[in-house]
Amino acid sequence: xxxxxxxxxxxxxxxxxxxxxxxxxxxxxxxxxxxxxxxxxxxxxxxxxxxxxxxxxxxxxxxxxxxxxxxxxxxxxxxxxxxxxxxxxxxxxxxxxxxxxxxxxxxxxxxxxxxxxxxxxxxxxxxxxxxxxxxxxxxxxxxxxxxxxxxxxxxxxxxxxxxxxxxxxxxxxxxxxxxxxxxxxxxxxxx
Amino acid sequence: xxxxxxxxxxxxxxxxxxxxxxxxxxxxxxxxxxxxxxxxxxxxxxxxxxxxxxxxxxxxxxxxxxxxxxxxxxxxxxxxxxxxxxxxxxxxxxxxxxxxxxxxxxxxxxxxxxxxxxxxxxxxxxxxxxxxxxxxxxxxxxxxxxxxxxxxxxxxxxxxxxxxxxxxxxxxxxxxxxxxxxxxxxxxxxxxxxxxxxxxxxxxxxxxxxxxxxxxxxxxxxxxxxxxxxxxxxxxxxxxxxxxxxxxxxxxxxxxxxxxxxxxxxxxxxxxxxxxxxxxxx
Numbered sequence: 001x002x003x004x005x006x007x008x009x010x011x012x013x014x015x016x017x018x019x020x021x022x023x024x025x026x027x028x029x030x031x032x033x034x035x036x037x038x039x040x041x042x043x044x045x046x047x048x049x050x051x052x053x054x055x056x057x058x059x060x061x062x063x064x065x066x067x068x069x070x071x072x073x074x075x076x077x078x079x080x081x082x083x084x085x086x087x088x089x090x091x092x093x094x095x096x097x098x099x100x101x102x103x104x105x106x107x108x109x110x111x112x113x114x115x116x117x118x119x120x121x122x123x124x125x126x127x128x129x130x131x132x133x134x135x136x137x138x139x140x141x142x143x144x145x146x147x148x149x150x151x152x153x154x155x156x157x158x159x160x161x162x163x164x165x166x167x168x169x170x171x172x173x174x175x176x177x178x179x180x181x182x183x184x185x186x187x188x189x190x191x
Numbered sequence: 192x193x194x195x196x197x198x199x200x201x202x203x204x205x206x207x208x209x210x211x212x213x214x215x216x217x218x219x220x221x222x223x224x225x226x227x228x229x230x231x232x233x234x235x236x237x238x239x240x241x242x243x244x245x246x247x248x249x250x251x252x253x254x255x256x257x258x259x260x261x262x263x264x265x266x267x268x269x270x271x272x273x274x275x276x277x278x279x280x281x282x283x284x285x286x287x288x289x290x291x292x293x294x295x296x297x298x299x300x301x302x303x304x305x306x307x308x309x310x311x312x313x314x315x316x317x318x319x320x321x322x323x324x325x326x327x328x329x330x331x332x333x334x335x336x337x338x339x340x341x342x343x344x345x346x347x348x349x350x351x352x353x354x355x356x357x358x359x360x361x362x363x364x365x366x367x368x369x370x371x372x373x374x375x376x377x378x379x380x381x382x383x384x385x386x387x388x389x390x391x392x393x394x395x396x397x398x399x400x401x402x403x404x405x406x407x408x409x410x411x412x413x414x415x416x417x418x419x420x421x422x423x424x425x426x427x428x429x430x431x432x433x434x435x436x437x438x439x440x441x442x443x444x445x446x447x448x449x450x451x452x453x454x455x456x457x458x459x460x461x462x463x464x465x466x467x468x469x470x471x472x473x
Contacts, residue, residue: 031350079377112360112384113353114431141431148430149437149457 199458213269363387
């Protein structure tokens with residue numbers, strides 16, 4: 001769809017007009033993520049076209065974005081979630097990458113806003129399907145949503161070859177002895 | 192909104208059940224001693240959890256002694272010998288909460304008869320609230336502020352589940368951490384936040400049908416039209432909260448009562464959710 005139509009503008013509208021239209025629409029549809037995405041995409045497209053249509057500009061934008069995202073990450077790790085959130089909010093919508101949505105989700109997750117966090121993780125994973133970090137975050141939420149809280153069964157923890165009692169060892173030795181005897185040898189001479 | 196957070200008895204060890212009931216009984220006793228016989232009737236499991244969680248994070252252990260229930264003298268129960276300040280805190284919180292609940296009901300109730308009833312009991316709770324405020328004035332500040340936020344969010348009719356649950360979540364978080372001296376206050380804060388959020392969400396799910404008929408604000412009704420979708424989504428949001436709460440509980444590593452809290456989170460909450468879901472489909 002024509003990005004200008006989405007924003008309700010005539011093709012070739014000025015920079016200021018586009019920005020005003022975007023703000024107007026964003027306020028109208030603030031509660032509707034699907035519409036919001038549409039508007040964001042239209043705005044991005046127009047801005048990028050105006051910048052010359054090349055990919056060099058968005059590339060540098062992205063680089064700029066990721067520098068401050070590193071800062072956001074550091075703040076989150078230091079536990080200063082509110083500061084991280086205001087940094088994220090200060091970033092213009094056009095620069096919001098998959099990582100931005102992931103970090104926003106992390107901040108919301110810390111604050112206990114789980115539904116919004118789930119939405120942002122979803123979006124990050126959707127924008128960059130190859131990224132393991134985003135996918136893991138999304139999948140953990142999905143699993144918790146369907147299963148709730150489950151502690152691991154302590155009986156199942158030691159399952160497998162780690163579980164080896166004295167009885168197991170004796171019966172193992174006996175077995176090995178039988179096998180050896182079948183082949184003509186002997187492992188335990190006394191039996 | 193009361194009485195959703197309960198332990199699931201079949202999965203609880205006898206010794207833990209005795210302790211759980213002991214805390215419940217002690218809180219009941221405390222309510223009776225501080226606020227009179229009638230106040231005991233307001234007791235519910237949500238405030239037992241508040242007392243339990245605060246006691247579990249407290250520095251010194253409250254001891255228990257065997258005693259008898261004055262309502263049912265043939266029944267023996269445990270009674271806390273220590274931790275009086277936490278029990279008094281939970282009792283005060285219960286009284287203040289009840290007062291605001293009555294105010295809320297007066298504002299929401301449509302039938303004039305029920306409203307009259309609430310008007311009649313209001314002076315009683317108002318008195319009890321004043322008594323509670325003498326000792327714990329911060330509780331009243333916290334709850335008054337939260338109630339104001341709650342009204343605001345309800346008026347704004349937000350469709351965001353997180354925004355709708357925020358005031359209640361905040362209330363529980365503050366109630367749990369007020370005057371608590373612990374090195375893990377941040378984890379405790381989150382624990383409280385998630386408990387409050389869980390209670391809000393399950394209450395919203397429980398009231399879905401009622402609110403749909405009366406046209407009151409309910410975040411789940413706002414978001415979904417179809418009954419099935421709504422229930423599935425709500426159950427998911429509630430389970431997700433419980434799962435996060437479980438992780439938070441693991442990080443909390445409470446000094447005591449761990450088994451009871453774990454039982455509540457792992458089985459009790461799921462059990463309540465199942466019950467509410469079943470009721471809704473009737």
